Amino acid sequence: MKCFLSFLTFDFFLLTFSFSHRILAIECTHQCVSVAVGGPEGIVEETVWEWQRTAESIIPLVDKVLASAEIAVSDIDLLALSSGPGSFTSLRIGMATAKGLAYGTAAPLVTVSTMEALAKSARDRVDSPFLVPAIPARKGEFYYALYASKDDGLEEIEKTTYAPVDRMKDFLELRKGRCAVVVRDISPLQQVCRAAGVGAVKADFFTAASLIPLANKKYTAGEISSLETVIPDYQQKFRPKKQGRK
Structure with missing residues (x-):
């Protein structure tokens, strides 16, 4: 099923897995932006493939997936973020969004290694x-x-x-x-x-929904990220692009 909102194209999925906690997951490390909500009713997920528009699309995407799940942001028990590596800019946007939601809702934040989640999503297939x-x-x-x-x-x-x-x-x-x-x-x-x-x-199957089982496991084990100290997994230092000669 395809949904459209202004210039953005969304992929919408309702998955059958369920979790006791309501988890809002964000995956925007590279090539797409994806948000999912997992809970007792299953998993609702939406993805935007206009990855270069991460800053513009991520909040509307959060709002849309919450509406699709028919819950309010205050109903979220846990936030999960794909922590990298990936695009420097998208990693910062994802972290800022997750921290803002965590501060606003008082929900704890769990970061999930993008590499581990990518490998796990493939292992099942x-x-x-x-x-x-x-x-x-x-x-x-x-x-x-x-x-x-x-x-x-x-x-x-x-x-x-x-x-x-x-x-x-x-x-x-x-x-x-x-x-x-x-x-x-x-x-x-x-x-x-x-x-x-x-x-x-x-790995077109790798989306925000892929984070939810790992985030649920980490949360159950008490592995909660500190909002004061958590940072993305950049792996290397940022180097600005060289400007061309005039």
């Missing part, structure tokens, strides 16, 4: 012993990590790093035939994956 979530970094570079798929969940084997695509190829060749790269846009890595002999999974 891909039969592979190892998963390599990948997110675009600077031009020609990717953030990536390595997770092992276990019977009881995921195990982080190698922490998130970032490197040019050719170095990523060397990393993948060590796991030829035993891993799958999970990435929203396959095209920049398709040739590398083919040369390294590994699979590639188009």
